[in-house]
Amino acid sequence: MAESNNQDLVTLTVDGMTTSVPQGTLVIEAARQVGVMIPHFCYHPKLTPDANCRMCLVEIEKLPRLQTSCSTKVAEGMVVKSNVPHVDEARKSVLEFILANHPLDCPVCDQGGRCDLQDFSHQYTPTTSRFTELKRVFPKEYFSPLIETQMNRCVQCMRCVRYCDQVMDVKALAPSGRGTLTEIKHFSAHELDCEFCGGCVQICPVGAITSRLSMYDFRPWMLKRTDTICTYCGDGCHITIQKKQDELIEVNSTQGVGRNNGDLCARGFFGYHASVHPDRIMHPLIKQQDGRFAQATWEEALELVAEKFQGIKTAFGGNAFGGLVTSRCTNEELYLFQKFMRGVLGSNRVDSSARFGHVNGTLPLLSVQGTHRWTATFEDIVDADALLLIGTNITETNPITGLKVKQAVKQGHAILVTMESLLPARGTISNITLLATHHLPVRPDHYHIAIVGLIKSVLDNGLVDPGLETRAPEFFRAIKAAIDSTSWAHIEEVSGVSREVFSQSAHAFSSSTRGMIIVGQGVLRSPRGAEMVTNLLDFLILTGRHGQPGCGLCPLAEENNDQGAIEMGATAEFLPGPIAIGHHDTRQALSKLWEVDLPQEPASSLMEMFRDAQAGQVKAMYIVGENPVESLPQTGKIKEALESLEFLVCQELFLTETAQLADVVLPACSYVEKDGTFTNTEGMVQPVRQAIDPIGESRPDWEIFSALSVVMDQPMEYGEARDIFKEIRSVIPGYGLVGPVATRPTPKVDVVQQYLQEGFAHGLATRYVCTQDQPASDTPFLLASTQSLFHSGKFSTRSKGLLQIQSSGAIMLNPSDAKKLGIASGDSVCVSNAHGAVTTIARVLNRIPPDVACFPEHFDQDIRCLFELHIDKESHVPYSKLTWVRLERVEKGDV
Amino acid sequence: MLAEKYQDHIADLLARYPVKRSALLPLLNLAQKEEGYVSESAMKEIAEILDLTPPQVYETATFYTMFNMNPIGKFHVQICKSLMCGLVGSDPLIQWVQQRLGVGPGQTTSDRLFTLSVVECLGSCGTGPMMQVNDDYYERLSEERVGRIFDELKETGNSSLKSGPFMVPEPISR
Amino acid sequence: MPTHEKILLKNMDQPGYTGSLKDYEAVGGYQALRRVMKELAPADLIDIVKQSGLRGRGGAGFPTGVKWSFIPKDYTGPKYLCCNADESEPGTFKDRQLMERDPHQVLEGIAIACQAIGAETAYIYIRGEFRLGAKILEHAIDEARQARYLGENVLSSGVPIQVYVHAGAGAYICGEETALLESLEGKRGMPRVKPPFPATHGLYQKPTVVNNVETLANLPHIVTRGADWFASIGSPPKSTGTRIFCLSGHVKQPGNYEVPMGITFRELIYEHAGGMRGEKPLKAFIPGGASASFLTEAHLDVKLDFESVAQAGSMLGSGGVTVMEEGTSMVWAALRLMEFFYHESCGKCTPCREGSSWLVQVLQRIVDRRGRMEDLQVLADLCQNIVGRTVCAFGDAEIAPIVGTLQYWRNEYEDLIRESTAISTTSKELPVLALNS
């Protein structure tokens, strides 16, 4: 937000109190600042004023009529009166009008007790009404499985409609009809089909739009609230969990709080039941001779694990252990896990799900600029004048970061350049490419060459930062030479984007002063991810944006604590910090603090662990909350690797495919049952709080690590999560100075200097080389495993709310391809390649590019067999998101 | 499909406005002319043409009373009942028309020829009672004239009694 | 009958005048535009119109030249003119005649206004029901384009002026200028909150002028015959020129009469419109469209100019004069108009939306002999609670019929209510309770 300086202040008087506020402030906000709360329905700070409810009328001296304070801007010397009889009487009359057609069904209304209308009525009106006419009655219509409308209660403030349009850019709500008979609908009699962000439910000041998930289950005053952080993506939204006794009733968010500032997505708003799914593991389980699990006590289970671990450690040494932890864990848990692996078991084989892609962002950032974090914040996105989005269907992966982008474009008029495979077609889910000023449609396997095209445009069009060539001649020449080896003809042919469009986009970006690059899973989770990110950093340097205020390259974290996993040292190459694993001083300091000798063996990451397990070098694994058997393709032979272990411990919420292979399964708590912190994609450390008691006998992961260490006689004892956090802060000084705004680290000058002098040369021989994967003629479709807005990994597929929106996967393809193949939405389609064949249902969607098919990863159990596994030589990231297939119709679907 | 049938007309409409959505009312008009009402498939198609969501088309369509959201008869008889026509006898005329057609306001005759609507002021207050049938105005109505109009419409699909370029009082012939 | 020189209806009064381009040119048409394109700087043109004293004929009577001068001078982007041809005010039917009978007069006015404000595009927002008018205008635009009065390069001046007809689709509120703009943008026709005003943030948020058809039709004449000539007609200095009054209701010869402002209602009704249609004397009349409060025979000598009618407690408005004879029920008349307003309220503002539905129901009850004496206070209070508290002037307009009739014919309300005594005055019998129980 722009800071205002003194010249922009306007002084006015509200009810006798004088105050100074920035020019452009609305009277209603100025009044709030001096503690005068003006009643209102239609006003909402996020929306442009519509001044339709007329509740906020005030007297302004020198103006003839009462004015709506929600739409009137302050002026110098303005005298506002809200406490005069005249104004009071106007408010009463507006309420009388609203109540005329409002049903008095407060006793059965879920909004009762937190309803603006109820509150204002209490304050302003007599209990009897002069209205003795017919109230309008709308026939009840089915609206959607998750959202209920009760249009008789609607006060027509249009907040829902305006929110859906202005903030979400979804435009799914339609006020239909005119005058008093206007009602909020979707499209004709069709049930609502939208992003299900829950925004309309939250923003409705009365009970006209409510959630069906908890309908009639509660009265607001029965609810106990817990403020915590959502677990479904790296955006790290602040959510308030409302429970009645130990039953989860609903989730909401508060405007002005958290990085999401009151906005949520479907996952956050409707996904909260995953934690209380009946399939949760209730007790520790020990595998019997016959291969079945038997319920055990914590003592039995922990003792067994301790005994086995001790035995293996004595026989084979620490290096025989592998540890894998999910980035869904809290920082405290991630920290403790790596401490346990390194300190107690003595193994350097530690990794987390950040390996699946997030490291591809972190590693280049660290080596080019010395900080692995975003050098910008969400606020900077909003204030940016140019945004370059690459390989991110941001709305579906990181919806709230997406909202910041929308705000920047729609309200701040930022230039938006999108390089993305999805086409700019309108659908029921908003599509960020539709807001783009420049869009580069690029197939999911062509981001690399398209990025090269962009950089080439910068060089060829003289858009390079003027001082750069003198400042860093070697860098400049080397990059230029590397780029020159790829011709425009080749770039245009492969990427399908014309040179013209590249240069327009490059021009647009380089003419900005606050330019940011946001990189998504399309880059981070695909082959050459780290190279692409490095090249994009080169782009930022070349355009002179690197290191400038409000500028930076920002990789999007897919999982809620990918960032934390790296910072807590829960990846192979890093100690907490993140500090390189071999860093001498840090090792010493940690040894001292932990009172152990750190293992000397080289670190090994996820795929190396599996490889070594199969080779018999890794004897035991400790897998926490990850399900590699499921999430990696069969060609990776993960199951075989795990089966060859001597001992496998899984710590889980559910008995996953991986957990089923375990010798001991330890039941862990989900995020709603524990305390701790998560670090979001922009590097903001935020408190996670326990909302309900642990399900069954489950325990927070950190508690289990701690208990196990005690049983193993190398105690890491902590009373509560906060104690671990204290230790983290002693290891990483100042970690998580929790504030409302994320810090903006700046690139380290010496590191950048080093990069410009010689660091750039590392990998330069390959990173600009454009290769091209040709489809075999019999498998012409590029199948991409993609993310959906309605799910997060497979955890959310246990949420009854989200399953009502999306309960299965479908192969999505473009209308023209569908036509060619004679496929319609709903048909059964056979998807096949050399690895196998799978039959699934087709969905034809305008936004899917030609020759591409997409399938949501959350439901990919069957289709995963078609994918191959590639491992990045540099970053060791396993890629399995793209493959080539053919499609054939098997059977017509029922329409 | 409007887009194919009226390709040039639609292109001409779109060329008139710097912002596509402005062509929404003209396109809804076109759709109604084509099918007699604004169908869901037409709204979806218009949404696509104008790069809107179907709800955006729907919210606009339902605001304007001239758009029929359901199929109607071949002739849409809209009789004005506002004060000025009321003063010169629109009420009894409406009664008469209801009897004559055998349907009430909002209803369509069983032969699907006539749909009756009773509407607010159509801007013909000096020449009431009046009605509009499809695109044409009929003014200074009497039971007898309305009867003739209905008969002619039934027979030929047209009526000689429709109003020409409007001028009241008529030019004084000198 | 005193004869006055007609200005706007003059051409069409000529026998055989068809309104074609040929006919229009034959009576000197488009000479004013020639002059404007060749000799007059926009600033001078605006001055002339200011001096003529021309005030808007759409209802509010805002001085046209002054409105134009609000368009930012140094603005270089696109600007727009919108011709308000929505003509939906009950009792008004003059614009229809101007468009159907002499379309080029309107087009010439549009072209002149475009030149004055520097607009290259004008939209004629015509109410959807006027299919014939739209067709005639479209044809006239084609003619004018071919003759280069409109188009890419008007009269070889290098200036483009494009005019398009844009049909509405049934919504009175789209006559309100900002609702008109919303509608033109393809949205629901809901008035915008002002400020900002259309002059700076109008169509597509660009500087825009909205002028009524009749207002624009005056322009060629002002240009040709001069500001002083125009300013000498009517009731200077504040109400200059002629106006077309639309006579409807119980007069002998309803229709459009163009007279200089400042004549009396008596003259208009009894001399021009031929007096009452039958034996019954005049009881009431509406002086300026449905939004203007009713007046009585006692007001017959009020002058037809903006100030005099306002002084009499009503407004000159759109020029629709509806006459009612003795025997007409004023409560019924108020109900009829209230039904209209209820039907047409866009629904944006609470007081207008809920008030219109409440008022219409109370009036209906009274007319149905189910009224109560307290209803009169409710009616008066509700009107008081609507006026001045809405986004657009519709709110002020919708209460006019009730305020006026309550003021002059309260006894009629009371009589109807007295006839209701058979019915219990407790609310028990009212349908709302039946619904709830």
Ligand SMILES: Cc1cc2nc3c(=O)[nH]c(=O)nc-3n(C[C@H](O)[C@H](O)[C@H](O)COP(=O)(O)O)c2cc1C
């Ligand atoms: C509810 C309402 C309806 C209106 N309807 C019309 C109309 O049908 N035609 C018109 O010219 N002006 C109408 N107006 C007035 C316009 O808002 C606007 O003042 C006018 O078009 C300006 O043109 P003028 O300055 O030439 O009069 C209406 C105003 C209101 C508040």
Ligand code: SF4
């Ligand atoms: S006053 Fe009535 S018509 Fe005008 S904006 Fe408000 S609700 Fe709409």
Ligand code: FES
């Ligand atoms: S809050 Fe100002 S009008 Fe509704």
